[in-house]
Amino acid sequence: MKLKPALDEIYAPVQTCLDQIEESILDILSTSNELSREVIRYFFANKGKYLRPSLCLLGGAFSNNETTIRAMIPVASAFEIFHSATLIHDDIIDSSYLRRNMPTVNAKWNAQVAVLVGDFLHDRALQTFFGTKNDRVVSLFLNTACEVCDGEILEFKEKNNFNLKEGLYFEIIRKKTASLLSACIETGAILGNLSLDQTLALKNYGLYLGMAFQIVDDCLDFTGDQHAFGKTLGSDCDAGVLTLPLIRLVSLVSEDKKSEVFQIFKSSMGREKLDYLRNLMMEYGAIEYSMDKARSFTEKALLELQVFKQSPARKSLEDLLDYIVERSR
């Protein structure tokens, strides 16, 4: 079995730039508005994995041009800001109260503040993209923002639909998660002036990585350790969102069992509900099936990297795929 690669080793080729992301984020979000500042300080004090800025910078790293890569710091930061805006709005939508082991903005303040600060982050991120004066980058970002939103509306519409099929689930996660991760690395490639086929390879890599990332996330919602995961376990279920392990389970059980599972899914039993569903998923191999799907996506992502010769950036992207699948947070 492979050793789980550490995130800081994976990020090593772009670490000096990553070290400046936090400052850059706060710089982009500077405002005289006290309430906004308070919320922003609170939210960003607890750093995430910086997966989106890292992908952007790693995409740019293939340019082998330090100046070019450094110039990407604001855009890489803007991806994290945009992602944060969607998280803040998501937490209203799913009524979540824990994110990165801290109360969410809507829990600590309220839904109103979460709506407004989310909008503010979104707009500042956009300003930053526009500041690149690169039409491909701006256009890619705008299309992606629409796609993310579309995916979220689709997910919302399919809540509590116990007949949700795998195909539609994949469409939802492609739009709401994979499209953004793909846009991050494609943007790095565009700003790094990579060739069209290299850019396309990274775009696809990001898409496949994103699919795997979301599937693993959805498994962790059932099987994870709450502290390591940093989110309330079972939050998808509680919000009525069906994800791959559950869709798989439902497709395998008898009609009678399906009704029982649905009753439990709709109930508010908390920990017991989660244990019941996880045990059933283990019994029917639904988690294993989902993780296999995730791995099939990382395999596709790996193939895309063949267009590049060996380099630290390529090695990082390879290791990142293993990290995504093996991670616990």
Add this chain to the structure above:
Amino acid sequence: MKLKPALDEIYAPVQTCLDQIEESILDILSTSNELSREVIRYFFANKGKYLRPSLCLLGGAFSNNETTIRAMIPVASAFEIFHSATLIHDDIIDSSYLRRNMPTVNAKWNAQVAVLVGDFLHDRALQTFFGTKNDRVVSLFLNTACEVCDGEILEFKEKNNFNLKEGLYFEIIRKKTASLLSACIETGAILGNLSLDQTLALKNYGLYLGMAFQIVDDCLDFTGDQHAFGKTLGSDCDAGVLTLPLIRLVSLVSEDKKSEVFQIFKSSMGREKLDYLRNLMMEYGAIEYSMDKARSFTEKALLELQVFKQSPARKSLEDLLDYIVERSR
């Protein structure tokens, strides 16, 4: 006393373009997502005053170039879409249940749908602005979007602050309302290739008109006829938002009376609360004072128009100022 000008007469110089706004809005917002379509059809079935698209087109009308004006239809529509996005989010923030005499999106669906569809509208509006490929227009819009959001956060922060001063109130309404109306007409001027001083005059006209518009709106929230106004009366009070008539009233009454007014303001007495506050405002001349302020802004706006020779567009902008002050909706 002047006769109240009718809105369709004011809009006459750009009516043929305005007739296409609805179709253009639905075109920009076309999506295969059923839930989004349902909400969009519902929201836009009930047309507003189209003040923002009209200002954009009237700004462009000074170009006297029919082709140029027609080309502005998507951007004019995008202003209405952006405005609608802020309304949909505002109604979450203020927990409003009535808008244009119909249940709000958060009332008919819920806050989650309102967050998502608002985001979707916002993103599509942006795509449309970016489609102009005009950096001044995109940049103006992005700055305005940030300013509107900033104004709303400021308003939120000052809720229930009974010591709110006029100066801060003016800053809030300049950001949350006037900046957008100003951007609409400035955008029309930019796309109409007007001279810099003409563009600046229209920008200022929009700013003053916007200040007057919001002050009148805030008065109507106390004195309006609910059906004509189309919104729940007293909604500002109910949301804890202090507006000019109330700020003025508070500045005039004794300390004892101030405590009484505050108690009433904070209560949930509905119609009785509104009657009490309105009567007191009438007694102290606070409504009259506020309307005088509104008129002083429309006078400033009128002066800005002197840079233009007489034309149907100039006449419309003059009449619009009277309409703003005399309107009941």
